[in-house]
Amino acid sequence: MEYYSDTFKAIRLLQQLGYELFVVTNQSGVGRGYFSLEAVYVIHKQLQNDLREQKLEPFKDFAICPHSPDDKCDCRKPSGKMIQEFIEKNNISKEVSYMVGDKVIDAEAGKNAGIQGVIVRTTASKDFPYFKTLLEFAQSLKK
Ligand SMILES: [Zn+2]
Known part of the structure; x- marks a missing residue:
């Protein structure tokens, strides 16, 4: 597993600012039969371990x-459903929450769940704030 060089720094800053992540x-590769859901769990577990190793809080939850896409489910981003469920289950206040992703559909999913969508890394979009890195986004929240 590889991380961008500033990923842990960005996560540390977000957690210091009080954000829950x-x-x-x-993971359409599961539905297409390329890999198992179990393999996704293994990666998520590794992610949590790596965060703990960096003395960071693990992610609060995964959806x-x-x-x-052929399954025509109602959870796949840009649907806001997975985010909406986190908001309800965890009593998250939408006004101070962000959905950050590297694709426009990620930001759209945030919008569809009633929170601010943000794009990092790949493609700037006229519809959403854009930051070159997750760290730059985190630093923008400090003000
Ligand atoms: Zn789905």
Whole structure:
């Protein structure tokens, strides 16, 4: 597993600022039969271990859409459903929450759940704030 060089620094800053972190992920490779849901769990577990090793809080929870687009499920991003469920289950205040991703559909999923969508890394979009890195996004929240 490889991380961008500033990922842990960004997560540390977000946690210092009091944010609780969740993962919301499309894993259509499961629905397409390329890998198992079990393999996704293994990766998530590794992620949690790596965070602990860095003396960071692990992610609070993971939501996985394992379906392929052909399944026409209602959880796959840009649906806001997985985020919406986290909001309800954890009493999250939408006004101070963000959905950060590297694809437009991630930001759209946030919007569809009623929170601010943000794009990092890949593609700037006129519809959402864009930051070159997760760290730059985290630093923008410090003000
Ligand atoms: Zn789904």
